[in-house]
Amino acid sequence: MADKAASPVIMRSMLGQVRGLGSAKAGTAHWWAQRMTAVALVPLTLWFVCAVIRLAGLPRAAVVDWAASPLTATLLVALVLATFHHLQLGLQVVMEDYIHRDRPRMLWLLVMKAAAALLGLAALIAVLKLAFTG
């Protein structure tokens, strides 16, 4: 017992320790992606809100002019990608926490991910169309 106290028994395999996998059977990719998109969204959100305030009440032509600039288009693409990636990661955690039965959880996760992907793609196509034809 004295020996055990001096060097505690590590229950995980060496491969398990290297991979850093815990009881969730997954690594840190999800957690890390959620944080990275959050950090990216801090400046992008500030920029977007300021931009929308300046466009408020203006006709469509003003929005098209604004979105046609390569700088605006770049930031809009970044905003759309970060927003929809962050959103589906967050909703996934909420669904995993509150939908306890396997089949409904899998179903709702698939529905949510499909909806997030399609909405994100629609926003992306709109931004690219404005960038290339605006």
Place this chain on the structure above:
Amino acid sequence: MTDVREALMVGRTSDGRTVRRPLSPHLQVYKPQITSTLSIFHRFTGIALSVGTLLLVWWLVAAATSDAAYASVSGFIRSPVGYLLLFGWTAALWYHFCSGIRHLFWDVGYGFELPTVHATGKAVLVATVVLTLLTWVVGLATL
């Protein structure tokens, strides 16, 4: 051990030590506190903002489509319901934004002392109100 049910609380850490497992609070019998309430707010505003992206997508797609499509999204936003939704969306955005920054500080290991947690929690609420009002005052002034 005072009760046989305590046996269910015995757990083991990854380095092999036996510990008493932490127990999550049961929400039904848990007194609401600023910590738990703001945590629930963070999730709630995250869900609301996710639904709110429908408006963002509608706006972008309409701008890329036609004057008529853009007129209909503008008309919706400037209806009473549209203003109410956009105001709620702005408040949810600034709350999630400020609360998210608070979470990022926790993620790098700062601000865990209870007085700090309470102070930053109140700061998030104040900042949300200030940023929401500022956004609308400036936004309506530029109209």
